Amino acid sequence: MWRKRAAAWLFICITGLVLLAARLIQIQLVDTETFSKHHVNLLEESVKQRTQELVIDNGRGNFLDRNGTMLTHKMVSVLVLFPFLTKLDWDIEKVSAITNIPAADLQKAVASAKKPFAYGEPDPIELTDSQTKKINGLNIPGVFAVEKKFERSSVPAEQLIGLTGENPEELARRYPNKELSEKTLIGVSGLEESFDEFLLPEGKSKLVYHVDGSGAPLFGTNVKYVDPANPFYPVNIRTTIDKTIQEKAEKLVDQYQIKKGGLVLLNMEDNSVLAMVSRPAVNKKDPYSSAGITNMMTEQQIVGSVFKTVVAAAAIDQNLDDPMRLFDCSKKINGNPELTYNYGMLNFSDSFARSCNRTFGELAQELQKQNPNALEEYAAKLSLTGSVGWQGEVFHTSNFKQLADEDKGRVFLSDEARTDSNYAAMSGIGQHEVRATPLAVANMMATIARGGKKEMVRAATKIEYKNGTTMIDFPENSLAGETISPYTASKLQKLLREVVVNPNGTGRWFQDLPYEVAGKSGTAETGKYENGQQLHNKWFAGYFPYQNPKYALVAVNLDVIDSEGGVNQLFADMVKMLYENDQR
Structure with missing residues (x-):
């Protein structure tokens, strides 16, 4: 009798180990980018746990007017600061002199930051080309002047251009054969919806650095620039709007x-x-349930x-x-x-x-x-x-x-x-x-x-x-x-x-x-x-x-x-x- 019980327990244990191994293989090797019904990208999530990042461009395509000016977004040269600066002795006075931002304000902003940020967000201070070159010429770890993509506070022809939002169910319905994150923005009205398939992102452009459990730099202060590196994407929709x-x-x-x-x-x-x-x-606070989303024209x-x-x-x-x-x-x-x-x-x-x-x-x-x-x-x-x-x-x-x-x-x-x-x-x-x-x-x-x-x-x-x-x-x-x-x-x-x-x-x-x-x-x-x-x-x-x-x-x-x-x-x-x- 005890041999039968031992054999049964051994079978249960082996079966459990096999199932556990299968699950680990699924997680580590098979469904790493589309795990579970929510299509969670486990690689991205694991990276997030040990990195801090600043997204420079979400990778979605852009709308231009007939003369090539961006309509929904604008590219702005901004001062980017990383939280680990609190642990460094950095030349804050030189940064202040170049940007005309008081040193005390810079110090206060860094001290209260938990992740990288563009100074002054959501309305960042725009740097000139000269200021941009001087800031990057300082070579201070964690201090950068970069061109970042911002959504305009007022979008011209907003109902014609349309709106975007996160909708996992609609995303899966539209693109059943694409491996996309649940958080991928899709067009829900106007040209954003019509041209949605062309506007989907290939990936984000971002500044990334690795941290330990306390948020301190894991591999020194080496910040990396991550980019899809595709010279063709994201695309631009050239509208006829002036x-x-x-x-x-x-x-x-x-x-x-x-x-x-x-x-x-x-x-x-x-x-x-x-x-x-x-x-x-469009009602910015509740855009999708208001009459403003309708294009009366x-x-x-x-x-x-x-x-x-x-x-x-x-x-x-x-x-x-x-x-x-x-x-x-x-x-x-x-x-x-x-x-x-x-x-x-x-x-x-x-x-x-x-x-x-x-x-x-x-x-x-x-x-x-x-x-x-x-x-x-x-x-x-x-x-x-x-x-x-x-x-x-x-x-x-x-x-x-x-x-x-x-x-x-x-x-x-x-x-x-x-x-x-x-x-x-x-x-x-x-x-x-x-x-x-x-x-x-x-x-x-x-x-x-x-x-x-x-x-x-x-x-x-x-x-x-x-x-x-x-x-x-x-x-x-x-x-x-x-x-x-x-x-x-x-x-x-x-x-x-x-x-x-x-x-x-x-x-x-x-x-x-x-x-x-x-x-x-x-x-x-x-x-x-x-x-x-x-x-x-x-x-x-x-x-x-x-x-x-x-x-x-x-x-x-x-x-x-x-x-x-x-x-x-x-x-x-x-x-x-x-x-x-x-x-x-």
Whole structure:
């Protein structure tokens, strides 16, 4: 009996040792970089226990503006100090003299530090090139002047660029075949999300030194610089944003207290986004659960009278724009007397300039009788519905979208609405179910200004390797589908200019601007109320200079009462700013 018990215990012990050995092999040799379901990098964690480090660059790719300036981050030359300096007799006075930082402040900062730090973080003191050379010329162990990557306190075009965060579950879902740390940052919105696969880090750049249990140097004061040493990564996304124009546009939007809305500015030369401002701004304390993360410029909105541009295009092609025909603009679209905007009898051109609802309600009904799909077809021809952001084949992705979170516009939601004359009249003035993004409205203006040529809107022109060479180009692409004829575009151009030059036009405020403007206003009823007052979306969409178009601009203020929240002054100041910028 005792032999059986001994044999059983021996078997249990051997089995336990085998399992223990297997576990050790798994930990030490097999799953060293992706241990457990949390994919813990045991090599990194073991190094952390016996080292202290300062990350200089987290390794994630960067976003640049069209001129090569970093948008989300900045590289700053800073003074880096290591805690072990408290155990050394170092020349603090020389460091103080070079940096103009009092010696007492340096000493106090080092004494309270538990890990390496850039002096003055989170707003470090920036060193000049001369100061950087002098500091490193001192050769003091634990004292360095290095260029470190910092996130900007205010990121231009933040909703367009997007946000990043840690999300282990989403990381595993997106990249099941990649061995990545749970703490790897991934894009959760905007371009950060669209380009996420290209932006993933190859590794961090950091200063490292080894310590014992008390934090004292283990191998002397030898600090090592650790870098992935890959000349190609991290990559840079070259956006189309002009940082200077973007920052000025954001100041103007905030100056006019736009709480919900913003603007889109397109460079018509290559149909790209020069500036995009969305409000509300991102809440830094709680970015992912606030409305600020939403890019209002790529979200569908009620467009109101801006949609009359679509009705006008269809009317021109169907010969419904007879200049001798008069419309009774003393009535609303339902036939009741128009008490607020009683314009009397107006022809087609004056109706457009003064934005007469009766005219375009009637025209929409006539178009519907001829073809129930007419409004939708012309909205598509003017790129107002569907996606307008750049998309195409990139590597293994056949339908890569730069603006992955872009909404599509629409005219009708049901066949019933499509064939109902009352709904047609409401749709003709941009109400009922009509929706479009401010980005698509801007692209509609650019399409008209170009004579009917539809193009995709780019937010990025290329992906560049770290060494500056091109990894991927995003060429100018035409939008698929039919478009309006050059003749129709020419007549629309004159109508849009008449909005400004007509003494009674809704854009007459823009007559004295340094650039000649053509465009269309819009005031849409949202169906929402605040303190008993109806809320509206206020629009002005246009392009300029009229004779030689260069810019398409949309300014919109959402959910404001009728007597407030206009966008005319914002649009005008943007035109003035761009004119002054071009003169320089």
